[in-house]
Amino acid sequence: MNIFPSPTWLIGCGNMTGALVDGWRSATADFAPVTVVRPSGTPVEGVRTVTSAGQAGPPPRLVVLGFKPQQLGEVAPQLAPYLSAKTIVLSLLAGANAATLRRHFPGAATIVRAMPNLAVAVRRGVTALYSEDAGDTAKAEVSRLFEHLGFGLWTLDEARFGAVGAVAGSGPAYVARFIDALAKGGVARGLSPDTAQAIAVETVYGTGWLAASTRESMDDLARRVASPKGTTEAGLAVLDQDGRLDSLVMEVIDAAAARGTQLGSEVAGSDGLLH
Numbered sequence: 696m697n698i699f700p701s702p703t704w705l706i707g708c709g710n711m712t713g714a715l716v717d718g719w720r721s722a723t724a725d726f727a728p729v730t731v732v733r734p735s736g737t738p739v740e741g742v743r744t745v746t747s748a749g750q751a752g753p754p755p756r757l758v759v760l761g762f763k764p765q766q767l768g769e770v771a772p773q774l775a776p777y778l779s780a781k782t783i784v785l786s787l788l789a790g791a792n793a794a795t796l797r798r799h800f801p802g803a804a805t806i807v808r809a810m811p812n813l814a815v816a817v818r819r820g821v822t823a824l825y826s827e828d829a830g831d832t833a834k835a836e837v838s839r840l841f842e843h844l845g846f847g848l849w850t851l852d853e854a855r856f857g858a859v860g861a862v863a864g865s866g867p868a869y870v871a872r873f874i875d876a877l878a879k880g881g882v883a884r885g886l887s888p889d890t891a892q893a894i895a896v897e898t899v900y901g902t903g904w905l906a907a908s909t910r911e912s913m914d915d916l917a918r919r920v921a922s923p924k925g926t927t928e929a930g931l932a933v934l935d936q937d938g939r940l941d942s943l944v945m946e947v948i949d950a951a952a953a954r955g956t957q958l959g960s961e962v963a964g965s966d967g968l969l970h
């Protein structure tokens with residue numbers, strides 16, 4: 696399957712870009728146009744890997760930024776000379792807004808922000824996309840990359856992009872914590888840790904699948920589980936008391952969003968030119 700603009704460079708290949716590569720591989724993407732640029736040179740199975748942009752070959756049509764936001768100020772000047780007026784810069788960097796990215800890559804054709812989550816590795820990810828300057832062709836090229844990796848959506852503004860990131864980008868970590876808490880409940884009642892984790896994972900997986908299949912409200916789904924005066928109702932009374940789960944999750948999302956804003960300011964100042 697040909698989904699990559701030619702040439703495509705992946706700058707950095709850690710947890711997130713690695714998850715994208717896993718998803719693309721399982722979707723049988725053809726990696727021939729792709730080069731991974733990573734200082735460590737650690738090979739990526741089936742993908743040409745080099746240690747610097749200077750070794751990557753002809754100027755890229757697409758560059759995926761997959762390093763840490765804090766590295767933007769260091770990496771952008773090394774990369775910018777290789778980008779042309781035909782290059783799409785696709786940034787995965789949390790917090791680095793479109794204006795900051797544009798300042799770092801003034802010569803690129805288009806700047807697109809993407810906020811995927813780790814489940815792209817198994818092609819069940821959620822990816823928010825945002826651009827202030829992408830035309831239809833660039834949007835189609837970027838959409839093609841994500842359409843086999845789960846649910847992707849272009850957001851109308853950067854605030855909504857941030858909102859999807861706060862919920863879905865970070866979401867797998869929060870869900871992992873909830874699974875762990877469920878499993879601990881099983882261990883406390885005598886299950887082995889392995890069994891407890893397996894049933895907690897399968898319960899969350901099955902519930903997500905059910906919810907996605909029926910499209911019913913979460914209230915209705917919970918009501919179908921909780922028999923009047925039954926066991927679940929007793930559990931839900933604790934979970935719902937004073938709306939404490941809602942408040943806790945709201946605090947969690949607020950904290951992540953606030954860190955995103957803070958990261959944005961740190962990164963905006965990292966070019967040494969402005970602010």
Ligand SMILES: NC(=O)C1=CN([C@@H]2O[C@H](COP(=O)(O)OP(=O)(O)OC[C@H]3O[C@@H](n4cnc5c(N)ncnc54)[C@H](O)[C@@H]3O)[C@@H](O)[C@H]2O)C=CC1
Pocket residue numbers: 706707708709710711712713732733734735760761762763764766770787788789810811812813864865
């Ligand atoms: N981990 C996640 O679930 C998500 C991460 N992101 C974003 O993805 C980006 C990467 O995050 P992770 O993969 O989690 O981090 P990571 O630490 O696992 O990977 C970072 C990669 O950058 C590479 N790198 C370091 N210095 C470099 C340089 N000078 N030039 C090129 N590459 C260099 C490293 O070799 C490493 O492969 C971040 O900007 C993050 O905000 C976005 C959505 C979700």
Ligand SMILES: O=C(O)[C@@H]1CCC=N1
Pocket residue numbers: 789860864865
């Ligand atoms: O934690 C982070 O900063 C990145 C962005 C979303 C998920 N991981």
